[in-house]
Amino acid sequence: MSRGARRSRAWPALLLLALAATPAHAHVEKGQAAGFLAGLHHPISGLDHVLAMVSVGLWGAQLGAPAVWLLPVTFPMVMACGGFLGLIGVPLPGVEIGIALSAILLGLMVALEARPPLGLAAGLVGIFAIFHGHAHGTELPPGQSGLTYSIGFVVATGLLHATGIAIGLVHRWRLGAIAIRVAGALVTAAGLVFLWRAVT
Amino acid sequence: MRRLVSALAIGLAAVLLPARADAHLVTTGLGPVYDGIGHLLASPEDLVPAIALALYAGLRGASGGRRALLLLPLAWLAGGLIGLRAPVTFPFPLGAVSFMVLGVLVATDLALPGGAVAALAVALGLAFGFENGAALAVAGGGARNLIGIAAALFVVVALVSAFVVALERPWKRIAVRVAGSWIAAVGLLLIGWSLRGAR
Numbered sequence: 146m147s148r149g150a151r152r153s154r155a156w157p158a159l160l161l162l163a164l165a166a167t168p169a170h171a172h173v174e175k176g177q178a179a180g181f182l183a184g185l186h187h188p189i190s191g192l193d194h195v196l197a198m199v200s201v202g203l204w205g206a207q208l209g210a211p212a213v214w215l216l217p218v219t220f221p222m223v224m225a226c227g228g229f230l231g232l233i234g235v236p237l238p239g240v241e242i243g244i245a246l247s248a249i250l251l252g253l254m255v256a257l258e259a260r261p262p263l264g265l266a267a268g269l270v271g272i273f274a275i276f277h278g279h280a281h282g283t284e285l286p287p288g289q290s291g292l293t294y295s296i297g298f299v300v301a302t303g304l305l306h307a308t309g310i311a312i313g314l315v316h317r318w319r320l321g322a323i324a325i326r327v328a329g330a331l332v333t334a335a336g337l338v339f340l341w342r343a344v345t
Numbered sequence: 346m347r348r349l350v351s352a353l354a355i356g357l358a359a360v361l362l363p364a365r366a367d368a369h370l371v372t373t374g375l376g377p378v379y380d381g382i383g384h385l386l387a388s389p390e391d392l393v394p395a396i397a398l399a400l401y402a403g404l405r406g407a408s409g410g411r412r413a414l415l416l417l418p419l420a421w422l423a424g425g426l427i428g429l430r431a432p433v434t435f436p437f438p439l440g441a442v443s444f445m446v447l448g449v450l451v452a453t454d455l456a457l458p459g460g461a462v463a464a465l466a467v468a469l470g471l472a473f474g475f476e477n478g479a480a481l482a483v484a485g486g487g488a489r490n491l492i493g494i495a496a497a498l499f500v501v502v503a504l505v506s507a508f509v510v511a512l513e514r515p516w517k518r519i520a521v522r523v524a525g526s527w528i529a530a531v532g533l534l535l536i537g538w539s540l541r542g543a544r
Contacts (some may be wrong), residue, residue, distance in 0.1 A: 214516075214522070217523060221526055221530040222452075226533060228533070229534060232540065232541045233537055291534075291538035292440070296389060298534070300527065
């Protein structure tokens with residue numbers, strides 16, 4: 146059989162394959178609520194995550210508009226990118242170190258009340274978000290819904306930022322601003338402990 | 346060149362290969378219309394994109410909200426009626442992609458031309474309605490379930506888009522955009538789950 150004849154037979158077969166419908170299949174969804182709760186619980190299950198994410202909110206509150214909403218928008222989006230990389234199997238070395246560094250540097254930004262250009266602040270938050278997403282976005286407990294787990298995970302992260310922003314509202318008062326900077330220093334100190342644990 | 350074309354054709358065929366339609370069954374005991382209402386409200390994979398579209402339509406103003414309010418349920422119903430006769434589903438993660446696209450639109454508050462909201466509503470309605478109809482066909486459901494879904498959609502879109510249209514303070518509109526970023530983030534994770542084959 147010539148190559149042309151083989152090709153002329155291959156195309157209809159390919160078309161048939163593409164159009165071949167398989168039967169529909171009904172099933173009962175499982176693990177919806179459990180998946181949501183697991184996702185909701187995950188970001189608050191580790192102090193390193195909690196401190197870093199609350200720090201994002203605190204820093205945003207210090208910087209004011211538009212950073213106060215740009216940073217919390219940036220973090221979940223880039224965190225999802227980190228989770229995506231983890232889900233498709235792209236390795237990310239030094240995840241725990243990266244998470245510890247996020248607490249150190251974000252805490253330092255809050256403690257110093259640093260005011261870098263908006264792009265730099267968003268970039269800093271985004272880089273660390275990748276580590277957080279990679280570490281925790283992929284740990285779906287067996288038998289639970291990936292969709293509701295993801296919703297819970299993102300909602301919890303966003304609520305942690307909102308908590309930071311809400312706490313940061315005291316920044317308008319002088320004592321409040323000092324208290325936030327002290328809180329930032331404490332986050333940095335905690336980050337150093339996390340880093341010590343990660344490297345030893 | 347021919348090898349490249351052949352490889353692309355095979356890849357396209359693999360992507361277009363129809364998959365099985367899956368449905369989860371919501372039985373309220375009150376009849377198929379209420380089952381349809383229950384289905385939408387208990388299905389985040391359907392409900393969240395509808396809410397995201399309503400958020401975006403609301404951000405585009407009252408005219409955008411009105412377009413989505415009418416077109417989304419009608420297109421969903423039409424797609425569902427087609428799907429009832431063709432029980433197959435899309436071979437790509439429709440939900441995840443819609444989460445991503447609509448979430449980014451809401452987060453960026455992108456000012457698309459006036460007809461874009463209508464086009465989005467029709468596309469979303471036809472696609473999701475088709476999937477719902479295909480799944481209902483094998484689950485023993487029918488047009489009355491679809492009527493319930495469309496009715497619930499009408500209420501959801503009306504409430505959500507009207508809520509957003511009524512927002513006047515800038516920070517409240519920003520809160521809507523933050524919600525959009527969350528939806529987009531969930532969409533990206535869902536694409537990851539799809540590629541990983543977790544579900």
